[in-house]
Amino acid sequence: MATLPRTRPRNRRLVSRNTVAGWSFILPNFLGFAVLTLLPVVVLFYVAFTNWNVFGVAEWTGTANFRRMWDDASFWTALRNTVYYAVFHIPLTLAAALGLALLLNRKLRGVRFFRTVAFFPYITSIVAIAVVWNQLFSPEYGPINALLGAVGVDNPPGWTASATWSMPAVIIVGTWRYMGYYMLLFLAGLQTIPAQLYEAAETDGASPWQRFVHVTLPGLRHTTFFVTVLLTIESFKVFDLILVMTGGGPGQSTLVLSQYIYQKGFEENQFGYASAVSIVLFAICFGITVIQFMVNKRRNS
C-alpha cells in the first residue's frame, strides 16, 4: 500500500485504523516488556558510570568502574572461568544433543519414552539437580567415584571438593541438563530433511558416514546455527547451577561472571561496579550473537 503513487484517504484511514488495532494488541505486553526489560538495559549504561550503592546518592564517576575492573584479579578470574565453562560446555552439548537426536530419529522401539527421559533434566529445578549431583559426586562415598574405582581408576577426582575438578563437574551437570532440550531442536530439524535425499545418496552408494556428512549436516545447518547461538548465550550467563552446586568455589575455581555481578551487586551493594561488570557480560553475549549472525549470513550467500 505504501508504494502506491498517491495515498488515497481510504488507505490512510486503513493504516491508522490498523495502527491503533496493532498497538492495542501489543501494548499490554509491551508496557511490561519496556519497563522491565528495555528500560533496565538503558539504565544499566547509566549506572555503570556511577558509584551507585543502596543508600547513597549516585555520583557520576566516569570510567572509574571500568578502570577498577581492569586491575581487578577476581574479575579476570570470573571471566576466565566463564570462558572455560563455555569452551567445553558448547561443543559437548552440541555433540551430545546431535548424537541423541540422530539416535532417536531412527525407527527403534521406545524412542518416545527416551525422548521423555532426555527432556526430563531440563524441566527439573536447578536446586534439586545441584544437590543430587553433589551427592553423586561425593569424593569418598559417592557412586560416581565408586564406579570409577570399579573400573580401575586408582585416584578418583575430588570433584566439587577440588579446585581442579570442580569446573569439570559443573560442566558435566550442565551438559547433562541441557542436551535433551537441544536434542529436541535437532530432532525438529532432522524431520525437515527430505527422505529422498537419503535415498538418492544410498543409490549413489554413499556410506552412512558420507550420508551424515553430505546430507544430514548440510540439512541441519540452520538448526545447528540456531542451537549454537542459544548455547553460547546460555553458557556465558551460567549462574544458578554454579551458585547452588559450588557457590563459586572451592576458592574462586568456579566463580563466573554472573555470579561476580551478583556478589558485587547484591552482597556488597556496589551497584555501580556490578553494572560495569554487567556491561561486559552484555557485550560478550550481544557481540557473539551479532558475529554469529553475520558469519551465518555470509555463508548463506
Add this chain to the structure above:
Amino acid sequence: MTATDLSTPVPAIAAPGNHGTSARRVRSRGGRLLGYAALVLAAAGLLLPFFWMVVASLKSNNDVFTIPITWLPDPVVWRNYVDIWQRSDMTTWLRNTLLLSVIVTFLQVLTGSFAAYGFARVRFPGRNLLFLAYVGTIAVPWQSYMIPQFILMSKAHLSNTLWSIVAIQAFGAVGVFLMKQFYETIPEELSEAARVDGLSEFGIYRRIILPLSRPALASLALLMFTTTWNDYLGPLIYLRSPELRTIQLGLNTFISQYNAEYALIMTGSVLSVLPVAVIFLLGQRYFIEGVASTGLKG
C-alpha cells in the same frame, strides 16, 4: 537479523509417533542392536540422578552413603515424607510457588497471545522494528540487567513482595514468539473472510484465532508454569522475607541449614520436582511441540 531468520530453523515438530519420513531405515541387525545399546546406556545416564534422588529419599540418613553403595532402600523409610513437613515450611513454600506460577502463567498467556496477534496479523508502520526489539532480547541475558531492574523495582517499592516475581516473569518475550509462530500457520483467508463479514480485529482474535490456538496456548501455559515453578534466581534476589520463600528458595535454605540430613534433603528435592514432573508427563505433547516451535527458554 530478521524474524524469519529465527523462525525458519525450527518448524513445529511432527506428531508423536511419526518420526518423520526422513528417518533412516535401520537395516542391519547389528546396527539395530547397537542403537538399542546406545539408547539404554544414555537412558541410564540420564535417569541415574533421579533414581538416586528417590532411593535416597526413602533411606534412613545413615544409609544414604554406604560402602559398598546400596542401590535399594532397606528398610524403606517413609517417615522422611512426614518429617519434612514438620521440619520445614514446605506448606508456605508450595503455596507461594503455586500462587506465583498460576498468576504468571495466566498473565503471560494473556498478554503474550494478545501481542503475538498484533505482530502476526495486523500490518502497521513500525511493527517490524518493534518486533526486532523483542528478538534482540534473546541475546541479552537477564543476568546482565538484573542490577538496574532491581534498582527500578526497589524504587517502585516492589522488591520483597510476590508482585516482583510476577512482574519480572509475566511480560517476557517467550509467549510472544511462541504464539506468533503458531498464528502464522493459520491461513490468512480465515481472517479475511471474517473481516468481510464485518468482524473487528478483536472479534477475529477472540472468535476465530483463539479457539484454533488451544494447543499452542497449552504449550505456552505449561512452559511458563514450569519456568516460574523452577525459578531460583528471581526469588533469590527479590524475596527476602522467610514467609515469601518459594519452593526453590526454601529448599536451598533447608539444604544449607541441615546439610548433613542427606535423606531429608532428597525428600525435599523429590517433593519440589514432583508437581512439575506430573504436569510434564500429562502434557508432554504440548511441552515438546512448544519447545520445538520456539526454541526459546523462559
